[in-house]
Amino acid sequence: VTDRPPLTPTTRDALAELLLALADDEFIVGFWDSEWTGIAPMLEEDVATSSIAQDEIGHAKALYELLADLTDDDADRIAYARDADAFRHASLLNHGRRDWAFSSARRYLYETADAVRLATLAQSSHAPLAQLATKMRREETYHLLHARAWLRRLAEAPSAAPRLREALVELWPDAADVFAPLAAEDELIRARVLVEPMVALFAVWQRRIRSELEPLTGVLPASAPRADGRTRRTDDFRWLHGEFTSVVRADAGATW
Amino acid sequence: MSDVRVDHVWEVFRQEDEGDPMVHAGNVNAPDEELATHYAREFYGRRGESHRLWIVARDAITELDDPDLLKPPFDRSHKKPGGYIIKHKLEAAKQRALTERGEAGE
Numbered sequence: 001v002t003d004r005p006p007l008t009p010t011t012r013d014a015l016a017e018l019l020l021a022l023a024d025d026e027f028i029v030g031f032w033d034s035e036w037t038g039i040a041p042m043l044e045e046d047v048a049t050s051s052i053a054q055d056e057i058g059h060a061k062a063l064y065e066l067l068a069d070l071t072d073d074d075a076d077r078i079a080y081a082r083d084a085d086a087f088r089h090a091s092l093l094n095h096g097r098r099d100w101a102f103s104s105a106r107r108y109l110y111e112t113a114d115a116v117r118l119a120t121l122a123q124s125s126h127a128p129l130a131q132l133a134t135k136m137r138r139e140e141t142y143h144l145l146h147a148r149a150w151l152r153r154l155a156e157a158p159s160a161a162p163r164l165r166e167a168l169v170e171l172w173p174d175a176a177d178v179f180a181p182l183a184a185e186d187e188l189i190r191a192r193v194l195v196e197p198m199v200a201l202f203a204v205w206q207r208r209i210r211s212e213l214e215p216l217t218g219v220l221p222a223s224a225p226r227a228d229g230r231t232r233r234t235d236d237f238r239w240l241h242g243e244f245t246s247v248v249r250a251d252a253g254a255t256w
Numbered sequence: 257m258s259d260v261r262v263d264h265v266w267e268v269f270r271q272e273d274e275g276d277p278m279v280h281a282g283n284v285n286a287p288d289e290e291l292a293t294h295y296a297r298e299f300y301g302r303r304g305e306s307h308r309l310w311i312v313a314r315d316a317i318t319e320l321d322d323p324d325l326l327k328p329p330f331d332r333s334h335k336k337p338g339g340y341i342i343k344h345k346l347e348a349a350k351q352r353a354l355t356e357r358g359e360a361g362e
Contacts, residue, residue: 044284044295051298142297149290 007070007126011191014184015126016071017088018193020078021182021230022121023063024089027079028237029110030056031244035097052143059136066128080248084241088230090177096236098167101160104150105167109209111147113178114140116205125192155216168217176202177229198225266292267317269310270300278310289313 007015033053040046064075092110097103118140121133154160179202188194202225214220266286269278281300286292289311296311320326333339 042285044286044291044299048294048298051302142294145290146294149294153287153291 007191010184010187011193012070014182014187014191015129015193016067017182017184018188019063019067019070019129021088021090021180022117023060023067023078024087025093025110025114025178026056026063027060028087028089028093028240029107030054030060031240032093032097033103033107036100036103041100048146052146055139055143059139062132062136066132069128076248080245084233084238085231087233087237087241090174090180091226091229091232092171092174092177094174094232094234094237095171096239099163101154101163102167102171104147104154105164106171107143108147108151109168109171109175110178111140111144112209113175113205115144116201116208117178120194120196120201123195125195129193151212161216165217168213169220172217172220173223174229176206176223176225177232179205179225180229181225181227182230264288264292265314266296267312267314268296268300269312270306271308272305273307276307278308281306281309283314 030053033049033056037046037050037053040049060079061075064078067073068075068078092106092113095102095106115137118133118137122130122137124130124133151164154164179198181198182188185194185197189197206223210220264286265283266289267283268281270281271278284292284295284299286295292311292313296309300306301309
């Protein structure tokens with residue numbers, strides 16, 4: 001029983017596009033960070049990083065399930081049975097994990113952007129999404145503290161600081177793509193599924209982190225979310241896609 | 257990353273529920289208090305098993321394990337409360353109390 005009118009097909013399609021973008025971001029960042037399991041700088045950090053990566057994949061699962069409910073699909077199919085080109089994560093997540101400084105820089109950029117995005121989603125008119133975003137924010141608060149702790153540590157370490165700086169500068173333009181415009185964004189705004197356009201969220205995010213990053217990196221160039229920010233794919237990602245689909249492809253259609 | 261120090265040990269105590277005693281859970285290595293807090297949370301709280309954690313730098317703990325102070329060589333039985341036969345005295349006192357209450361009630 002609900003007092004909300006059912007979603008129109010237009011709103012449903014727009015919502016599906018948004019959910020896929022959110023879910024793919026969480027899924028792919030989770031897979032990249034899970035690559036540190038066993039090789040993080042120390043045992044405690046190994047457990048922490050692996051656990052955070054699992055959290056992200058857990059968030060992806062919940063988002064894929066919302067999407068599957070909406071489109072009468074299957075969460076596992078969406079996650080594991082799509083071609084690499086059908087993924088809609090932001091270009092920030094196209095890069096391999098590389099070294100610890102690079103992964104830490106990416107985590108910081110992603111977590112800060114995700115925090116801005118989740119704050120808005122928690123006010124979504126689509127109640128299941130608002131509830132999920134509220135729940136995710138509680139875990140993401142810790143992820144953000146962890147990412148910020150490493151940013152500071154690496155910035156203070158003479159051997160790590162240059163690598164961190166290089167990584168931040170390289171990833172900076174791609175980080176904007178977390179806020180890449182969605183094709184059906186006007187509809188999402190009209191239906192209040194999104195209460196603010198992506199470009200406004202992008203401005204909030206940049207204002208917030210420039211003051212934290214620029215003492216480290218120097219003045220960062222202007223950047224902006226790109227129209228193809230969620231459709232660019234790289235060889236790094238194609239490799240990862242091959243990895244995370246390898247077990248499913250080994251015996252297609254198997255019941256696990 | 258040779259300049260990231262990992263040689264600090266933090267002892268972690270956990271409380272399962274409000275009001276329960278804080279019990280030593282184990283320890284974590286971490287270069288500073290901030291990461292120690294994250295790691296303590298991962299090791300002793302990520303499954304929702306803890307209501308509260310105390311994270312204490314091992315350096316901040318004063319340890320006493322001197323056997324001369326804790327396990328003195330002489331007989332200490334006179335410092336323990338045992339050895340007094342008071343069972344019959346207790347029973348007599350109970351009886352007396354009952355009788356007195358009975359008389360007061362009449």
